[in-house]
Amino acid sequence: MKKFALLLLFVSFVSYSQGINNYQYVIVPKKFDSFKSEDRFGLNTSVKLLLQKYGFKAYFSDESFADDTLNRCDFLTADLINESNIMVTKVKVALKDCKGNIVYQTDLGTSREKQYAIAYSEALRAAAKSFETLAYKYEGKSLPFQPTTEKPVVGVSESKIESISTTNTNEKPVVRVIDNKIASKYNTVFFFAQPTANGYQVVDNEPKVIMRLYNTSQKNVFMADKNGVNGTVLLKEGQWVFEYYNNGNLVSEPINLKF
Structure with a gap:
């Protein structure tokens, strides 16, 4: 019976490793669901740095990406599962795929420190020890990904963006004014769909x-x-387009959406 239990543990470990090794990018939200404010106790930043330490390419959810070939399912999303009570601070880190399934989850890290900031930091460090035995190594296809801080074309109002094109270098550029509803098609900033219980936000x-x-x-x-x-x-x-009715007229807005 003991040998059988050890076998199950080994199979579970191998399964986890194989699944997690198919991913190299992790999106870290600026606010975990268990907390009311962004980067509470510095936990979001700590999780991002922790993942980078153990070989993942981790980025915050508000970073823009220059590669349009990626889709949402090329990324995992980090979550901090908070099981704390009055006496003990208890957390674990979960990495979820684009459908919200847990691909990997650390052991529970605990702390009995009374000061919350110290307690959560200690508990997270304890949970992070699981990554040391994970032996993560990306084995999937290499993706040409780079974060970018590019902004939309400057010199225009918030509601509009200018697109400049020409077919002849001797001619003056043709300037077209495009409503901001479709501006996302012409710059590298896109919107990110994050999994929820019944869809996405x-x-x-x-x-x-x-x-x-x-x-x-x-x-x-x-x-x-x-x-x-x-x-x-x-x-x-x-x-991707967002379609709705406005005063009886069908409106179709392109949206640069990443899943």
Whole structure:
């Protein structure tokens, strides 16, 4: 019986390792669900640095990315599971795939320190010891990824962006003014869809939740709520669009969305 239990433990460990080794990028949210403020006790920053220490390429959720070939399922999302009570601070780090499934989870780290900032730091360090035995090593396909701090084209108002093009170097550039609703198609800033219990929340680069998506029975079709405006987000010819009715007219807004 003891040998059987050890075998199960070994198989579980190998399974975890194989799954986690298929990923190299991890998105760390600026605020964990268990806390009311961003980077509470510095935990979000600590988790990001911890993941980088053990070989992952970890980035905050408000960082922009220059490579449009990536999709949401190329990334894991970090979560801090808080099981603390009055007497003991208890946390563990979970890495979830694009469907919200836990790909890897540390052991529970604990602390009996009374000061919360110290207690959470101690508990996180204790949980981090699991990464030492994980022996993580990325074995999947290398992805051409670089974070970018590029901003949209400057010199224009918040509501509009200018796109300049020309077909002849001797001609003056043609300036087209594009409404900000479709500006995301012309710059590297995109919106990130983060998994929720029944769909996704879409965040901008502040980060701020700008839209909520709800699963339907159709693939690549979501019910959407954008600041009280109800509609549908769907994939059309490789482009995500938000469609809704305004005064009886159907409006279709392209959105540069990453899952």
